Amino acid sequence: MTEFAARLLYLLAAAVARLPWRWQQALADALAALWRRLDARESRVARRNLELACPQLDPDARERLQRAVLRTTACQALETLVLWTRPHARNLALLRETHGTGLLDAAIAAGRGVIVAAPHYGNWELLNQWLAARTPLAILYKPPESKVGEAFLRRVRADDANAARVEQVPAEGSAVRRLLRVLQGGGVVGILPDQQPKAGDGVFAPFFGVDALTMTLLPRLAARTGATVLFAYCERIGAPGAAPAFALRIEPAPEGIASTDTNEGARALNAGVERIARRDPAQYQWTYKRYTLRPPESGEANPYRDLERH
Numbered sequence: 001m002t003e004f005a006a007r008l009l010y011l012l013a014a015a016v017a018r019l020p021w022r023w024q025q026a027l028a029d030a031l032a033a034l035w036r037r038l039d040a041r042e043s044r045v046a047r048r049n050l051e052l053a054c055p056q057l058d059p060d061a062r063e064r065l066q067r068a069v070l071r072t073t074a075c076q077a078l079e080t081l082v083l084w085t086r087p088h089a090r091n092l093a094l095l096r097e098t099h100g101t102g103l104l105d106a107a108i109a110a111g112r113g114v115i116v117a118a119p120h121y122g123n124w125e126l127l128n129q130w131l132a133a134r135t136p137l138a139i140l141y142k143p144p145e146s147k148v149g150e151a152f153l154r155r156v157r158a159d160d161a162n163a164a165r166v167e168q169v170p171a172e173g174s175a176v177r178r179l180l181r182v183l184q185g186g187g188v189v190g191i192l193p194d195q196q197p198k199a200g201d202g203v204f205a206p207f208f209g210v211d212a213l214t215m216t217l218l219p220r221l222a223a224r225t226g227a228t229v230l231f232a233y234c235e236r237i238g239a240p241g242a243a244p245a246f247a248l249r250i251e252p253a254p255e256g257i258a259s260t261d262t263n264e265g266a267r268a269l270n271a272g273v274e275r276i277a278r279r280d281p282a283q284y285q286w287t288y289k290r291y292t293l294r295p296p297e298s299g300e301a302n303p304y305r306d307l308e309r310h
Contacts, residue, residue, distance in 0.1 A: 045287050072283055079123055112228060119277065124192070184225055
């Protein structure tokens, strides 16, 4: 039954993805407008995150940014349906610019392992497909709570010849040991660095001026293996309203990311993510509850608690 439901979801995604781009754009605009009209979860969380991370903006400026965030979030969701249900080679034609790819090639050639930190910015699914076309890699991911959702993700991420070069490593159990083996063998590992870890699995470090529980896994892997850490993202470019087009960018990680001091490593990690998010804040995933857990000694409450609807 699970596989059947996942197959139905795939067929629905494929149907939406085959709509003309102008229709998809209109659908994304309508979805963003609906989120705002209903003050849906996406709208409430984005508003609170921008209040926390961008206190220097006046209310009108924050509202304009929130509108842009919701529209970009809706566009990204529909773009991802397209990416998941078309051949990867066709998707890669959406990359109109590439920058810093020599950094990745040199790091792979060095043979010490490579950690690709891929923030939730632009379209990270397109980045996954580009990396799979470039090199075998292991990607750490958080499995969905739904079995149908997990089966759907397995289907869409395996529906291409290049996907066989990607090992999906669930963020549980023996994940750390598996990632260590890949890096020690000179391989490539992909990690989303801006997901909030479980309490006890990270340290608090500033992110847009607010302490956020930050993973220590990536800095620890870098310190233990000597692997090169690179930040990578596919940034949406082109005029508003135009068909999707992206620039792939690969950049060195900030100094200190491989420090044996986990606090220093976490600060460097967040600084790298923040540097990218500031390029175009509307392309960052502000609909994610990044600041849920607070430093125990701070006395601060969960900033999203009053947003919950019962």
